[in-house]
Amino acid sequence: MGPEKVKTTFAFHLLPSGLVNPKCTGLIGNGVVVHIPSFFAELDALQSQGLDCTGRLFISDRAHLVFDFHQIVDGLKEVELGGSSIGTTKKGIGPAYSAKASRSGLRVHHLFDHETFAAKFRKIVEGRFKRYGHFEYDTEGEIVRYKVLAERLRPYVVDSVVYIHKALGEGKKVLVEGANALMLDIDFGTYPFVTSSATAIGGVSTGLGIPPKMVGTTIGVIKAYTTRVGGGPFPTEQLNDVGVHLQEVGREYGTTTGRRRRCGWLDLVVMKHSCLINGYDTLNLTKLDILDDLKEIKIAVKYMLNEEELPGFPGEPTLYGCPTNADSTLGLADLGVLDKVEVVYVTLPGWQSSIASTTSFGDLPENCQKYIGFIERFLNVPIEWIGVGPGRESMIKKERKIAVE
Structure with a gap:
C-alpha cells in the first residue's frame, strides 16, 4: 500500500526492497556496484x-562505482562474444566487477577527493579506449557531472561495516536481501551465464562484512516454477503452451530489462544444489497461484545421461578421464552436459481452482497441499511461507515443519 492506503506497485532495481516498510532502513553494501545516476533516478521515482x-x-x-563507459563496454563485450553472448542487462555490471577484481576500479569514497578522482577517471577511460577503440564518450563532462553528484550523495554515505555492526550490537533485526539466485552466482551458478558477484549465502560476509557465525535464519525464496533471464542452459524450459502460460499469467518480464523471461517446470535438481550450498532453514514458495489453471504439473527430480543419474548439478561421469568406481560417479561442472541430459519428471495433478483469496494452508486445495508437500520432502526443507498473489498481504504463513504424505 502507498501512503494513502492505495494499492501501489513499486519497482526496485538497485535500492533495497525493504524500504516499502516505513520502519525499515536500507543499506547498500560494499559488495554492490552502483551507478549513481540510476541510484537517484530510482530514489526519485519511489519518492x-x-x-x-x-x-x-x-x-x-566501499561500494564500487559503475559509470556510463562501463555500460558502453558491456555492449561491446557482448558483440565480441557473438554467438556465445551471455545475455547481460548491459548495465555495466560485469565491466565494473572486472575493474574491481583487477584493482583498477573506483569506489564511492573516491568521489570526495575530486582531483584524485578526476585523474584516476581519465586514466581508466583512456585504458578502455585502447582496448575497445575510441567510442563516443565525454570524459571531462562526466568528471564535472560526478562532482555535482558527489555532493548530493554525501548524506547517504556511511562506513557500512561500522554502521551494520552497531545495529547488530544494539540487537536490531537485520534482513539481508540477495537480488540474484544461486544459478547466477559467479562460482556456483551456470558459469559463464552468471552475474559477476557472489549471490550465494557467502555474499552476506563478503558483501556486508558480517561474520558467518552471526548469520541466523536463512530463507530460500523460490518460485513454484523455474524462470531465467538471458542466455544459458535451462533443462526444464517449456517452449510450448505451458511456457507461454507461465510467462503471461505470471507476468514474467524482467524488472530491469523488460525482457520476457524464459519459463519452465520447477527444477528440484537445481534447488537441491541451492539447498546444499545455502543451507536454508525454511523456504518461501512464491507465485503458486500461477499454476491454478493447469491440469497437470510436472516437477524435475533427476537428470539422466546415458541411462545414468547425474550425481549433482550439472555433474558428468567419467569426464576428462577422471576415475569412477562401481558405487559412485565423479561430477564435474561442465555445462555442456545440460544440452544432453534427459530430465526425469514426477507428474502431479493440478487443483484447477483459484487460491488467490486463501489465507491458511489448511484451506488450500488438497492437490495444492500435495504439491507443496512433495517439494518439502524432496528437499528436506520446510516451506514456511506461500505466496498466492502479487500483494504483500497475499502470503500464507505455514507451520514450520515438513508436511507428511
Whole structure:
C-alpha cells in the first residue's frame, strides 16, 4: 500500500526492497556496484510515488562505482562474444566487477577527493579506449557531472561495516536481501551465464562484512516454477503452451530489462544444489497461484545421461578421464552436459481452482497441499511461507515443519 492506503506497485532495481516498510532502513553494501545516476533516478521515482526514504537509506563508502563507459563496454563485450553472448542487462555490471577484481576500479569514497578522482577517471577511460577503440564518450563532462553528484550523495554515505555492526550490537533485526539466485552466482551458478558477484549465502560476509557465525535464519525464496533471464542452459524450459502460460499469467518480464523471461517446470535438481550450498532453514514458495489453471504439473527430480543419474548439478561421469568406481560417479561442472541430459519428471495433478483469496494452508486445495508437500520432502526443507498473489498481504504463513504424505 502507498501512503494513502492505495494499492501501489513499486519497482526496485538497485535500492533495497525493504524500504516499502516505513520502519525499515536500507543499506547498500560494499559488495554492490552502483551507478549513481540510476541510484537517484530510482530514489526519485519511489519518492514521487509517496514512498518517503528520508533518513533511512544509506550506501557503503566501499561500494564500487559503475559509470556510463562501463555500460558502453558491456555492449561491446557482448558483440565480441557473438554467438556465445551471455545475455547481460548491459548495465555495466560485469565491466565494473572486472575493474574491481583487477584493482583498477573506483569506489564511492573516491568521489570526495575530486582531483584524485578526476585523474584516476581519465586514466581508466583512456585504458578502455585502447582496448575497445575510441567510442563516443565525454570524459571531462562526466568528471564535472560526478562532482555535482558527489555532493548530493554525501548524506547517504556511511562506513557500512561500522554502521551494520552497531545495529547488530544494539540487537536490531537485520534482513539481508540477495537480488540474484544461486544459478547466477559467479562460482556456483551456470558459469559463464552468471552475474559477476557472489549471490550465494557467502555474499552476506563478503558483501556486508558480517561474520558467518552471526548469520541466523536463512530463507530460500523460490518460485513454484523455474524462470531465467538471458542466455544459458535451462533443462526444464517449456517452449510450448505451458511456457507461454507461465510467462503471461505470471507476468514474467524482467524488472530491469523488460525482457520476457524464459519459463519452465520447477527444477528440484537445481534447488537441491541451492539447498546444499545455502543451507536454508525454511523456504518461501512464491507465485503458486500461477499454476491454478493447469491440469497437470510436472516437477524435475533427476537428470539422466546415458541411462545414468547425474550425481549433482550439472555433474558428468567419467569426464576428462577422471576415475569412477562401481558405487559412485565423479561430477564435474561442465555445462555442456545440460544440452544432453534427459530430465526425469514426477507428474502431479493440478487443483484447477483459484487460491488467490486463501489465507491458511489448511484451506488450500488438497492437490495444492500435495504439491507443496512433495517439494518439502524432496528437499528436506520446510516451506514456511506461500505466496498466492502479487500483494504483500497475499502470503500464507505455514507451520514450520515438513508436511507428511
